[in-house]
């Protein structure tokens with residue numbers, strides 16, 4: 144087995160002050176292997192985006208992040224700011240859901256690419272210009288020279304996402320954290336952007352953590368997946384295994400809500416009820432009010448992740464019954 | 474950008490035309506009439522008629538307006554009734570003083586507001602924030618003339634650091650003489666700008682594009698200046714432009730307190746003396762200054778925010 148690229152252990156993120164603090168990410172752990180695409184799946188509010196931001200220490204004031212995020216042997220959560228700045232953008236980059244708000248509207252694209260290069264490379268000004276052209280080319284934007292001088296509002300949604308990817312990848316990071324990178328785009332553009340990310344993964348030999356609520360995206364792009372619910376990872380494993388045999392009632396529900404054939408992708412919300420808010424997590428398994436398998440034990444005790452076959456893990460007391468029930472698609 | 478510049482420049486033409494019309498109408502709405510101001514109330518009817526004819530006041534209003542336009546076009550704004558000097562030369566003599574006072578005040582206000590807004594916004598709800606905001610609250614609620622008098626008494630009369638009035642000779646001396654008046658004028662503007670900028674910085678520091686910028690690992694100072702300040706300044710620049718009118722109004726009062734021979738003093742004296750040609754000319758000149766300021770701040774705004782200049 145190869146070395147782990149990123150090792151997240153016991154990551155916990157809370158908002159607010161002691162006493163009134165709410166927990167958005169609750170003691171989660173996962174690994175990312177070199178060159179791997181890991182899907183982090185869940186409904187909105189499940190803590191998946193907060194997880195990415197916590198890894199990069201990009202949470203707003205009044206939040207606290209504990210646990211360990213090991214990146215090439217160093218703990219990102221413990222390292223001093225200047226050192227962290229070298230990792231950010233240089234070794235680990237992030238792209239966001241909404242390129243419209245994530246790109247600075249008042250700066251030309253060239254400036255936004257070059258400031259990344261300036262921070263992480265020793266390239267001269269001329270070389271940075273050359274590299275910017277290359278990057279635009281790499282992400283499939285033609286007429287690069289002219290487009291570099293333009294502002295984000297002069298690009299279409301899909302092109303804007305390509306610009307953001309070009310900025311993020313400017314200094315050839317080894318890990319890309321992608322926060323719902325295609326959600327704001329329409330379907331055909333979604334596919335192009337996902338394909339672009341996969342191609343770049345191969346070309347730059349980087350790992351990707353892809354946050355999404357879209358299981359279709361996971362099936363099409365990811366090697367492994369982790370399902371999040373109410374701030375915890377409830378099931379994880381190789382995509383084929385999880386899709387073939389869900390071990391957690393929530394995962395089973397999610398898979399059941401995705402249409403089997405055709406290209407139409409629906410949002411995940413066809414499990415009855417809504418996910419719990421941060422303030423009112425149910426005791427026991429957070430999924431129990433919506434779970435058809437729930438028993439008294441589920442309402443009092445919180446299940447922990449148990450190892451199944453092939454690196455497949457699930458946190459459910461009644462995996463056996465869930466497995467036996469199968470799912471609509473299997 | 475250059476297209477926007479041209480378009481905005483052309484817009485100044487109707488603006489100036491409108492200013493002329495308003496000034497013309499306003500002066501005719503003022504109470505009292507210029508003839509009795511010139512001749513006194515006991516004048517003979519024949520003299521009144523002669524003066525009226527000389528001033529063109531016996532013509533129909535539209536014709537008077539055309540005469541007015543014509544004389545403005547050839548740079549003749551009439552002669553001061555009280556001072557017996559051409560209004561144009563009075564403006565040339567007095568307006569620069571007021572403009573300099575206003576520019577100094579504006580500069581001081583910006584130099585105070587920007588760094589303090591940053592400190593207040595980044596230490597939001599902390600001790601520094603409360604102190605800065607409290608101090609400016611006081612600055613904002615104190616009338617300019619009162620503040621001016623205090624500064625004058627303490628730093629002018631008592632400590633003798635600054636002159637107690639006048640304008641001095643030469644640029645350096647002007648700056649020295651105008652320091653206290655400009656400062657007292659600047660304080661309330663600084664308070665307004667600071668509050669606005671603080672709020673917009675707070676709105677911007679957590680913006681998605683700032684988070685993205687941080688995720689690129691660039692230096693904190695670049696993030697603050699390039700990403701936060703630049704965007705936050707956009708609304709403050711607009712507010713600044715709008716405040717210049719108020720600032721000129723304040724300058725009139727300040728000039729009186731500090732005995733500065735500027736446009737404001739002249740204006741007040743002329744209004745009391747019913748010196749209509751001067752009032753008319755000065756109003757026009759000040760209106761032109763204000764609209765030029767709008768033009769300038771629009772340009773700065775367009776430079777800060779390229780979306781404006783589309």
Ligand code: SF4
Pocket residue numbers: 391392393428429430431434435436437438441446458459460461462
């Ligand atoms: S632990 Fe219980 S409530 Fe939770 S998913 Fe499993 S069966 Fe449902």
